[in-house]
Amino acid sequence: MNYKKSFEINEKLHALVPGGSHTYSKGEDQFPYNSPRIMSHAKGAYTWDVDGNKFIDWAMGNRVFILGHAFDEVDNAVIDTIKRGTNYTRPGILEYETADYLINEHFDKFDMIKFGKNGSDVTTAAIKLARAYTGRKYVLVCGTHPFFSIHDWFIGSTDMNSGTLDTERQYTIKFFYNDRESVEKAFDQYKDQIAAIILEPVKNDSPYLDAQESDLHLETLIQKNNSSENNFLKYLREKADKEGSVLIFDEMISGMRFDTKGAHSLYGVYPDLSTFGKSIANGYSCSFLVGKKEIMELGGLKHKKERVFLLSQTHGSETTGFAATLATFKASKKYNVSNHVWNLGRKLKSDFNTLVNNEKVADYFKIIGFDANPQILCTKRTGEFWPELHTFFHDIVINEGVFIPWITITLSHTDEHLHITMDAIRKAIKTLKPIIENNEVEKLLVGDPVKPVFRKYN
Ligand SMILES: Cc1ncc(COP(=O)(O)O)c(C=O)c1O
CATH class of the missing domain: 3.90.1150.10 (Aspartate Aminotransferase, domain 1)
Known part of the structure; x- marks a missing residue:
């Protein structure tokens, strides 16, 4: 060529x-x-x-x-939206319609949603929320998975950490997928100080400790989901509950692809917070954080606790992202x-x-x-x-x-x-x-x- x-x-x-x-x-x-x-x-x-x-x-x-690239059903929804303006002085109707569809019609277990433009927006928001909710500083990050955010709580923990502060990396502790010992060790070392556990629910490995090649197929995964006692995700759920930490599943890659409700829904293990981005808007810019009301509402106006600055972006309510997200979820279901x-x-x-x-x-x-x-x-x-x-x-x-x-x-x-x-x-x-x-x-x-x-x- x-x-x-x-x-x-x-x-x-x-x-x-x-x-x-x-x-x-x-x-x-x-x-x-x-x-x-x-x-x-x-x-x-x-x-x-x-x-x-x-x-x-x-x-x-x-x-x-x-x-796929330039998918007509999504592009047409975006074009219609552009003609009605792309950003308003108060929240737009599409913001409500997208939130309503995802929380009330699509997902089973999440109460509230907050939108961003990139994946990093929402993983960082999830970490901040978990710290505010628990009053703790440390976060347990899955070191088997390569990337969670462009922000310093994560980049500080990588080899390319020039320009970040020691205090950022100091509070980011690594554990490894399917390695319970690494989780136990961190909880022993930082007793009552771990705000959150964040990981992709699945990447290349099955969460079953007795995993077979067949666990990588959909049918086996569905059959086995709740029956296996060896499920690492279930273990993390129980551990987070016992220790009072927030469990966060990053579904940036696995969400949509494994299941439009997220890979975790196939395993029947539900996190406190979950982050979605990448393909949710089929090439347009949108991401979201979903989760339990008692945690999410700290970012809101209807409580008497200390306020949390949970995502506030000039372009956060740009209408194209909502139109594309809604059209992508609907088309993904239809096909x-x-x-x-x-x-x-x-x-x-x-x-x-x-x-x-x-x-x-x-x-x-x-x-x-x-x-x-x-x-x-x-x-x-x-x-x-x-x-x-x-x-x-x-x-x-x-x-x-x-x-x-x-x-x-x-x-x-x-x-x-x-x-x-x-x-x-x-x-x-x-x-x-x-x-x-x-x-x-x-x-x-x-x-x-x-x-x-x-x-x-x-
Ligand atoms: C698992 C995961 N989380 C978060 C991100 C960050 O997303 P973004 O690049 O949209 O900020 C990525 C991006 O590659 C990712 O793969």
Whole structure:
């Protein structure tokens, strides 16, 4: 493929914008040298770059779509709204209608909702609320999960913490998924001081301690949900209740994808607060915090306790986000989109596994995680992530017109896209197999390998 324009504009963009991107995970250190740098437009499951190259897009921005790019039902709702003005001097009617739909018709167990524009708005709001509600400072953050917020309570705890205060990181304590000991240890060490536990309810691992591969399929998950005593989520629920801490599930990725009511609803374990964002507005900017009234109302005007400054944003009530959210939830229900995501993901995992087993490269190319949220991993034989192989693999599939740095299945992805994608993956694996065998991955890779986002130096 020819990336001439992409390269030219990218150089100019870097001179103007630090990082050359507004999300670190879209930066040029996250992709192969031979790949598009600047995109032009997108529709359905496809995206085009400024040189006119066309790609099947499995990444979908930063997982901000559930229906596909430029989905008409959502876009039309937004266009209608724009014509009626985008921000008013008092709350707009759509603000009420979206809140009413989500709390009274959609979710079963949440009493109140507060909207934001980004995921970080609402995870940070949840932490602040939990601290105010409990009068405690420490937060237990799941260290198995990579990201919760751009704000310093979280960024301070990463390797890229320059500019944050020691006092911010001091109160953020890590525990690990399915590791009860790490939770117990933190509660022992900070007795009566832990305000909140925050985690994604599920990411790549099942919360059952006796987990089987089959737990990553929807049917098993539903069958098993309440019967397993080994459920880590249930353990956290009981622990938070016993210790008087607030349990927060971050459903930014799992929400919509596993179930529009959130992945936690499939396990029958309900948090005190939960955060949603990314795909809820199918590409438009909206996020929300939902939860129990006794906690949420601290941010309101109808109580006599100390006031909590819980999200107050100039653009928080912009009407496009509400119109898009309402239309996305309604369309997701109408088309049973979660089911489509689970089914297509299952096929993708099955086709991938058949291919790598037939080619005898399963030690190097793996597909992990739930059917609703699979992830391709390129590893060394020892199982550790192999950045050079990952970069080389993506160089080849991108050249075949497939963008799959992470996998975000939407309603617009079909069996046909899967078929084309598997052809590209087959080609990459057949090309890389002799290169791996001859120990030439590092030597033949063009450009630098990808690097972790959270690192101290460039
Ligand atoms: C699990 C999770 N929580 C929170 C966030 C922050 O969301 P945003 O980038 O919209 O601020 C992200 C973003 O990647 C995320 O993956």
